[in-house]
Amino acid sequence: MSRANCLFCRIADRTQSADIVAEADRLIAFKDIRPQAPTHLLIVPTEHIPSIADVTDTHTVLLGQAIHLANRLARQYQLVPGGYRVVVNCGAGAGQTIWHLHWHLLGGRTMAWPPG
Ligand code: AMP
Numbered sequence: 001m002s003r004a005n006c007l008f009c010r011i012a013d014r015t016q017s018a019d020i021v022a023e024a025d026r027l028i029a030f031k032d033i034r035p036q037a038p039t040h041l042l043i044v045p046t047e048h049i050p051s052i053a054d055v056t057d058t059h060t061v062l063l064g065q066a067i068h069l070a071n072r073l074a075r076q077y078q079l080v081p082g083g084y085r086v087v088v089n090c091g092a093g094a095g096q097t098i099w100h101l102h103w104h105l106l107g108g109r110t111m112a113w114p115p116g
């Protein structure tokens with residue numbers, strides 16, 4: 001898939017609009033268009049990586065940076081100490097619908113476990 005055909009590449013390239021809340025060196029964060037919690041953000045690498053199953057040794061630092069950004073946004077959106085969830089869906093059976101790696105940051109309500 002080319003960047004032009006990938007929704008999250010297009011958002012990262014600013015050719016598709018989104019409600020962007022943070023930008024970092026290799027990451028962007030924006031509001032989910034169909035929020036599943038009062039706060040529902042997506043943390044997205046600017047590089048096109050189809051799923052978390054596709055990460056390699058070259059992405060090790062990026063993965064840490066994504067978690068640091070999730071934590072920073074959780075504090076910014078007052079999800080601490082109430083609690084928040086950082087989720088990656090990998091594969092259609094796990095609910096992945098966009099084939100560009102992203103972390104969901106969800107908070108602002110009580111979460112159930114196990115997830116559906
Ligand atoms: P997943 O199902 O884990 O692949 O997550 C994809 C997420 O992207 C879903 O929560 C969608 O609501 C969200 N989404 C789809 N299109 C957009 C968009 N244009 N802007 C922001 N979020 C989107």
Ligand code: ZN
Pocket residue numbers: 003006007008009010047048049099100
């Ligand atoms: Zn992409």
